[in-house]
Amino acid sequence: MEGSEGKESEPTSGDLCPHLGSTAADMSQQISAENCYEILTKAKSEGAEGVKEQVYGYMSAHYLQVLRTPGVYGRLTAGERELILARRMEGRKVLAVAETCEGHDRGGSRENSRPQSPLLQGPEDTVHRRVFCLHQDTQRWEVLTSLPEEVSAKGSGMCTLYNYLFVAGGVRAHGDGRSKASDRVFCYNPLTGVWSQVRPLTQPRCQLRLVSMDGYLYAIGGECLFTVERYEPRTDRWSQVAPLPKGSFAVAHEATSCGGELFVSGGSLFYRLLRYDSRRDEWEECPFNESRRRSTDMVAHRSLVYRFDVDRERAGVNVYKYNTVVKVWHGGASFPLENPLPFRCAVLGDRIYCVNRSQTLQFEVQEEREGFLPEVLPSPVEARGALMPFVLSLTRD
Incomplete structure (x- = not known):
């Protein structure tokens, strides 16, 4: 580990209130x-x-x-x-990506195939574990930090809360040659450059989704798990909340928060959408989406949930949006791509960035119009593995 949060230069007990001069x-x-x-x-x-x-x-x-x-x-x-x-x-908000290994083919050519378990795959030594950030002025990617060795880059969940990057769960190799799910949780502070460990999950999880909402973290599902748990930063404690309905999802689902509610979709039943109400601690079914394909990711912007589907047969990306206020799905834009690859999404301002190792698409969301911009941004040239995007605020230059 690079250090512990706030432990860089502790004073002695006799100097707890230095002279203000x-x-x-x-x-x-x-x-x-x-x-x-x-x-x-x-x-x-x-x-x-x-x-x-x-x-x-x-x-x-x-x-x-x-x-x-x-x-x-x-x-x-x-x-x-x-x-x-x-x-x-405050500060300079940047698009960042972490090198990971998700352990299954998200949106791959076999639409109805079961995702491969990361517990059955080899070690993650092909992943370099770096975190890159994109400078908007130069459109160049630079290395911001690296995941410490203790942090799993395979099958983990990632998200930001209070301008910290959290990494939870995943798969770790053990001395007997087998891989096991992890319960460990780490966070990165971009303002100090320090990684630290927080309270472990209540149970090990891999292939989970980690989502922030209303000052909490939610660890959702995972391989062979329907349970959901919530982390309160002030008490540094995880607690169980209502589980996903039985039989709803396999791994490879997507999750996002919108308007103080969690939304989960994907998995083995591609068209279903579940909504979690934290006040009642209940999950309920939302209207079905017309798409029967495995979505590549799902994010929220204002009161809308955007779902991105990769269509290899028609060589493109299709976008669907769910209005959480009137509870209706709408067909959205599409973007032609030769040999489209799965990607993950992050929202920065009025743009949704769709990132994979080969390119970064920009989906603009404006009141008067929305759609993909013709300009395709580069992705980190040296990146390996799957890229997990998120947004951080860095100190101003």
């Missing part, structure tokens, strides 16, 4: 999760605005650690809580 550079090195609230209180009483801003900056950069510390987060005002989170989400 220190220089700005000195003070930034002395602030920690243990003393940040005391320094903030002293800075307020002495009118030390510069120090107060540095403390807010520390709290923003180490948000998860502050969130889990009752003596800090519990004593902040509502306005201060909003401030440090807003600062954390």
